[in-house]
Amino acid sequence: MIKLTAEIKRILNALAFAHAGEFLSLRQKSDYLNQGPEGPGAADAIQAMTPAVETTSDRRQVALYMGSELPADMMHYVVQTCGRLKHGLTVLTFQSDSTAHALLSPYADELAAAGIAMKTVLLTGDPVSGLARYLRRHPEVAFLACKETGYLGRSFLNGTQPQDVLPVPVVLVATHEEGAQSGASTQPRQTSETVRAA
Numbered sequence: 461m462i463k464l465t466a467e468i469k470r471i472l473n474a475l476a477f478a479h480a481g482e483f484l485s486l487r488q489k490s491d492y493l494n495q496g497p498e499g500p501g502a503a504d505a506i507q508a509m510t511p512a513v514e515t516t517s518d519r520r521q522v523a524l525y526m527g528s529e530l531p532a533d534m535m536h537y538v539v540q541t542c543g544r545l546k547h548g549l550t551v552l553t554f555q556s557d558s559t560a561h562a563l564l565s566p567y568a569d570e571l572a573a574a575g576i577a578m579k580t581v582l583l584t585g586d587p588v589s590g591l592a593r594y595l596r597r598h599p600e601v602a603f604l605a606c607k608e609t610g611y612l613g614r615s616f617l618n619g620t621q622p623q624d625v626l627p628v629p630v631v632l633v634a635t636h637e638e639g640a641q642s643g644a645s646t647q648p649r650q651t652s653e654t655v656r657a658a
Contacts, residue, residue: 519548519577521598523628525591525606526553530563531635538605539567542576547602549578552594554587587611588625595627608632 522545524538542549549571553560560580571578583590591612595601604626606612613632615621 519600520545521548521550521601523550523552523595523601523604525604525610525612526551526555526560526563527607527610528555528559531607534605534607534633534635535567535570537633539570539574539576541605543574545602549576550598550601551578551580552583552591552604553580554583554590557582588615588621592626601628603629603631605631605633608634 522538522542524534538549541547551560551564555563557580560582564578564580581594583594585593591604595604608614608617612621612630616630616632
C-alpha cells in the first residue's frame with residue numbers, strides 16, 4: 461500500500477511539472493524548479509505563479525440597443541437590471557459617436573453610482589445583421605434589451621423578423637414615449653417588460 465501511495469505522489473508531481481513546463485514563463489519555471497523539496501506543493505506553486513486570466517470583456521454584459529432616442533425609463537430599467545445581476549452594460553447603436561454621447565451623458569452619474577461599467581459600440585450596416593454579427597462574437601452578452609416601439613421591437617412583435625435571428629434572448633421594454641429624450645434627463649417611470657427568446 462505504501463508503494464502505491466508513493467507511486468501516485470510521483471505521478472502527480474510529474475503531472476505538475478508537465479503543467480509548469482507548458483504554462484509557466486521561463487522565469488516562473490526556474491523559480492518553481494529551484495524551490496526544492498521544502499517548498500510548497502506542486503499544485504500550490506503552479507496556482508500561485510499562474511496569472512489570473514480575467515479581463516473586463518469576460519464579465520457578463522447586458523446589451524442595450526439604442527436608436528435615435530433613449531427614453532429615461534428604458535435606461536433606468538437597464539441600470540437596475542445591471543445592478544441586480546452585477547453585469548456590465550454594452551450599448552449597441554448605429555448612431556454617430558456624438559449622438560450616442562449626447563443620449564448617454566445624462567446617465568453617467570447614475571451608472572457611476574451603481575458601479576456599472578459601460579461601453580458603447582458603434583455598429584454599421586443593416587441593423588439586424590449588424591446586431592447578430594456582434595452578439596455572435598461576444599458570448600459574454602446575457603441578453604439584449606430594446607424598446608418595444610422601436611424598429612427592432614416592432615419587427616419582433618409584428619413577426620417580420622424570425623425569432624432565431626439573434627443568438628441571445630431579447631427583452632422588449634415598454635416605455636412612455638413622452639419620456640424619450642435626446643440629451644436631456646427626465647424623471648424615471650415604471651417599466652414593464654416582455655421577454656421574447658430570439
